[in-house]
Amino acid sequence: MLSAIVSGIQSFFGALGCAVSIIFTVIGASYGTAKSSGAIFSSGVIRPDRMMQNTLCAIMAQVLAIYGLVTSVIISNSIEEKLALYTGFLQLGAGLAVGLCGLAAGFAIGIVGDAGVRASTQQPRLYVGMVLILIFAEVLGLYGVIVSILMLTRSKLNVTQCSY
Template sequence: MDVYAANMDRCPVYASFFGAMGCACAIVFTVMGASYGTAKSSGAIFSSGIIRPDRLMQNTLCAIMAQILSIYGLVTSVIISGNLVEKMALHTAFLQLGAGLAVGLCGLAAGFSIGVVGDAGVRASTQQPRLYIGMVLILIFAEVLGLYGVIVSILMLTRSTLGVTDCPY
C-alpha cells in the first residue's frame, strides 16, 4: 500500500461530515432538552401564578435553569466548528461527533429532568412554600447532568488533535 492510499484511509474526504454532525448534535439536542424543560415547567409556573402571583418570579428558576443547557450545547458547537476543516483525520472527526453527542444527549436528559421536576416542584411549592428549597436542590442535581456532558465533551475535544498528524493533501 502506498503512502497516498494510507492517507486516504486516515483522512477521507467525508471525515469533516462527522465533525459537522457532532456540531449539529450538540446544539440540536441541548436546545430540545432546554425547550422541553422550559415548556413543561412554564405551564406549572403560570397555573400556579393564578393561586400565588407573588411567587411567580421566584418560580421562574426552573425555566432559567433549563435555558442554561442550551448554552452548554452552544459552547461545544462553537469549539467544534472552530476546528472543522475540509481535510481532517477521521480520528478527530469521530471525537468531535462523540463530543457533540455527549453534551447533546446529556443536555436532552437534563432538560427532561428539569421539566418534570419543575412542573411538580412549582405546583408543590406554591401550596407549601417550605418545599421550595428542596425543589431547588433537585433542580441543581438535574442541571449537573448537563454539566457532566459538557465536561466530557471538552475533554474529548482537547484530546481530538493530540498525536494526530495533519492530512498531507
Template sequence: MASLPEIACDPSAPFFGSMGAAAAISLGCLGAAYGTAKSSIGISAVGVLKPELIMRSIIPVVMAGIVGIYGLIVSIIISTSMKPATYPDASGYIDLGAGLAVGLAGLASGMCIGIVGDSGVRAFAQQPRVYVTLILILIFAEALGLYGLIVAIVMGGQKPQTGSFKCVTSN
C-alpha cells in the same frame, strides 16, 4: 530533519464533525425547550393561584436555558476547530462523540428539569418550605448537562493537534 507523521484525512471527516456540532446544539436546545415548556405549565398554574410567587417560580426555566448554552459552547468549539484540508478522520469521530455526549446529556437534563420544575413549583405554591428542596433537585438535574459538557471538552482535548501531522487521503 524528521518528517511529520501521516494521518488519514478522508474528505468525509468534516461531515462527522459537523454532525457532532449539530447534535450538540439541536439536542441541547431540545432539552432546554422541553424543560422550559414543561416548567412553564406549572408556573402558569401557580400564577393563577398565587401570582406573588411567579418570580420565584421561574428558576426552572432559567436552569433549562443553561442546558442549551452547554450545547452552544460545544457546537462553537467543534465548528471552529474544523479545517477541512487538515481535518483527520479521528477528529471527525471525536467531535461526533463530543457533540452526542453534550447533546444527549442536555436532553436528559432538560427533561428532568421540566418534570421537576412543573411539579416542584406547584408544590411550592401549596407549601413554601418545599422551595429549598426544589432548588437542590434542580441543581442535581442541571449537573447532568454539566457532566456532558465536561466529557465533550475532555474529548475535544484528545484530538490530533493541527500542524503536527501530514494529511493523506485514501483513494
C-alpha cells in the same frame, strides 16, 4: 475523485457533532422550559407573589442550550477540509455527549420543575428542596459539557494529518 469524498467524510463527522450538540440541548431546554412553564403560570394564578421565584426552572433549562452552543462553537472553529478521521470521530462523540446529556437534563428539569412549582405553591417550605433537585438535574448537562471538552482537547493531540 475518491480521495475528495474520503477527505470530506472526516469533516462531515465534525459537522455532525457540531449539529447534534446544539440540536439535542435545545430540544432538552425547550422541553424543560415548556413543561415547567405550564406549572409556573397555573401556580401564578394561585400565588402571583411567587411567580418570579418559580421561574428558576425555566432559567435553568435555558442554561442547557448554552452548553450546546459553547460546544458547537468549539467544534465549528476546529473543522477543516482535511481533518483526521480520529478528530472527526471525537468531535462527533463530543457533540453527542453534550447533546444527549443536555436532552436528559432538560427532561429532568421539566418534570422536576412542573411538580416542584406546583408543590411549593401549596407549601412554600418545599421550595429549597425543589431547587436542590433542580441543581442535581442541571449537573447532568454539565457532566456532558465536561466530557465533551475533554474529548475536544484530545482530538488534536498526537494526530497525524491525512495525506490524501
